[in-house]
Amino acid sequence: MSTSERFDCHYCKDSLLGKKYIMKEDTQYCTKCYENLFANCCEGxxxxxxxxxxxxxxxxxxxxxxxxxxxKCSRSLVDKAFAAKDDLLLCTECYAHDYSSKCSTCKKTIMPGSRKMEYKGNSWHETCFLCHRCQQPIGTKSFIPKDSGYFCVACFEKQFAYQCCACKKVGKSPWLWHFNITHTAITIGGVTYQDKPWHRECFVCIGCRKQLSGQRFTTRENYPYCLECFSNLYAKKCVGCTKPITSLAGAKYISFEERQWHSECFTCVQCSVSLVGRGFLTQRDNILCTDCGREK
Incomplete structure (x- = not known):
């Protein structure tokens, strides 16, 4: 037989004609060489x-x-579900008995592969995590913890939530939780004023309806006003410029005989010199510096 017609093991060069062989990456090996070179070692x-x-x-x-x-129990795992723990393979029963959490509601083991709800160190089967009020599974929906129970959002709002002082609708709780394998906090902003709850979008100036959350504001007869509306409606007007005088914005003013001026407007009506901290004279409704007053 010529060399070109030979069919040998790639490693030991023994002829493979009429013998069992194994191909690996387009190369043929006799079974003995293949096992010596490539066979995996059994973990068992x-x-x-x-x-x-x-x-x-x-x-x-x-x-x-x-x-x-x-x-642990030596049962075959071929074609069966199993779990790994510290490099050991365990059947689902042994793993559950030794390592799985117990459901806080039914007290039964939560088997590997089943959905598990977790919150603050406690675990539940998905079908056992129920709203304390309606007794329906919460699943992955938002929920609110209250005392020792857990409530779906609708039940919590019916039983505990406050009504907005403006629109009289239920205000959202500041703490909502939902499950997505792990839990996540969601905060929804609101406003408390005079110990009463308001939606952020409902807490507005009674005059211009601008939202007051995070803004400076004042009240009159228990109604909230932005500074601009309050000044326009209730502040005294400056005799000099006729604009409102308000101390809320930090403005300084001069008061004389039930009339008020901005400090910068308190000037001689004739020569316009500032009269702040100086003597002055009056002529009917006008104020004059002493020099201009003597000339009169």
Whole structure:
């Protein structure tokens, strides 16, 4: 037989004609060489997994089919659900007995692979985490903890939430929680004024309807006003410029005989010199510096 007609093991060069062989990356090997070079070592018995055995693998680890067993009860895990713990493979029953959480409602084990709700160290089956009021599963919807119970948003609002002083509708709770495997806090802003709740969008100036949340404001007869509306409606007017005088904006003013001036407007009607801190004379409704007054 010529060299070109030979069909040999790539490693030991023995002829493979009429023998069993294995191809790897387009290269042929006799079974003995293949097992010596490439066979995986079984995690269970530490023996090579030869060509005649099924090689079961999980996360780069390998087992003979008969060695793929639960590390605790030795039941076969072939074609069955299993869990890994500290490099050990366990059937779902053994894993659940030793490691799974217990449902806070039914007290039964929460089996691996089933949906589990968790909140502040407690766990529930998805179907056991119920609204304290309507007894319906909350699932992944928002919820609100209250005392020792948990409420869906609708039930909490019916039983506990305050009504907005303006629109009389229920105000949102400041703390909502929802499940998405883990829980997340959602805060919804509101306003408290005089110990009463308001929606942020409802707490507005009674004059111009501008939102007052985060803004300076004042009240008159228990109605809130922005500074501009309050000044226009109720502040005294400056004799000099006729604009409102308000101390809320930090303005300084002069008062004389039930009349008021901005400090910068308190000037001689004739020569316009400032009269702040100086003597002055009056002529009917006008005020004059002493120099201009003597000339009169």
């Amino acid at each position: 018995c530490s023996s090579p997994i030869n060509c005649n055995s099924k090689d079961l693998s999980y996360k780069d680890r390998h087992w003979h089919e008969q060695c793929f067993q639960c590390a």
